[in-house]
Amino acid sequence: MFSKFPLFQSHLDLAHNYWQSCVTPGDIVIDATCGNGRDTLFLCKLALSSGDGHAYAMDIQSMAIEKTRKLLSENLEANLLNRIILTQGCHSQFPTEICESSVKLIVYNLGYLPGGEKSLTTFSPTTLKSLESAQTLLKKGGIISLTCYPGHPAGKIEEEHLLAYVSGLEPKAWSSCHHRWINRREAPSLIILQKSA
Numbered sequence: 001m002f003s004k005f006p007l008f009q010s011h012l013d014l015a016h017n018y019w020q021s022c023v024t025p026g027d028i029v030i031d032a033t034c035g036n037g038r039d040t041l042f043l044c045k046l047a048l049s050s051g052d053g054h055a056y057a058m059d060i061q062s063m064a065i066e067k068t069r070k071l072l073s074e075n076l077e078a079n080l081l082n083r084i085i086l087t088q089g090c091h092s093q094f095p096t097e098i099c100e101s102s103v104k105l106i107v108y109n110l111g112y113l114p115g116g117e118k119s120l121t122t123f124s125p126t127t128l129k130s131l132e133s134a135q136t137l138l139k140k141g142g143i144i145s146l147t148c149y150p151g152h153p154a155g156k157i158e159e160e161h162l163l164a165y166v167s168g169l170e171p172k173a174w175s176s177c178h179h180r181w182i183n184r185r186e187a188p189s190l191i192i193l194q195k196s197a
């Protein structure tokens, strides 16, 4: 149905446009919810194609880490794989080796793994804790991208909490923007934050 809207068909197409305009080869990027690995693969193609870029990917589920590892190894040249760090764990605690003010893009695709256990969904207290750490890790001009899923009850609450938080960010330090479809009921939405350059 949405293939007739070539500008962007989904919130993910919209997110990808932002990611592409922000990341250049050599950047450090983080996928904070790697799931099946599709977003991680997209980020790796942007950041690792030349230079000394690094990608970090996290998920609480070991199955997600293994799916991501498989997808990356099937689609990327072997010499790139040692610049990707996969970590099983909660994104409220990023790997300590990531330096402050070093990361160009941090991506959250919230909710639960499609086709997986729905109770293993992101949860606003840990998402907000993670977002605070992400703000510190981000370099000037860097972007945080959050896709929200208000079509399920926990996702709706999480979106509300995130919007309340990002609406209050200091405008000189942060640009915060919320994209949502106003004629698609309960469609996913996209929050984009940019740190002042």
Ligand SMILES: C[S@@+](CC[C@H](N)C(=O)[O-])C[C@H]1O[C@@H](n2cnc3c(N)ncnc32)[C@H](O)[C@@H]1O
Pocket: 032, 033, 034, 035, 036, 037, 038, 039, 040, 058, 059, 060, 061, 064, 089, 090, 091, 092, 109, 110, 111, 112, 113, 114, 120, 121, 122, 123, 126
């Ligand atoms: C919508 S899926 C992500 C899809 C993924 N980006 C892709 O391209 O396939 C959300 C993921 O968030 C993970 N997750 C839930 N809570 C988390 C947490 N506290 N820390 C890290 N990952 C979490 C889930 O396990 C799930 O895999």
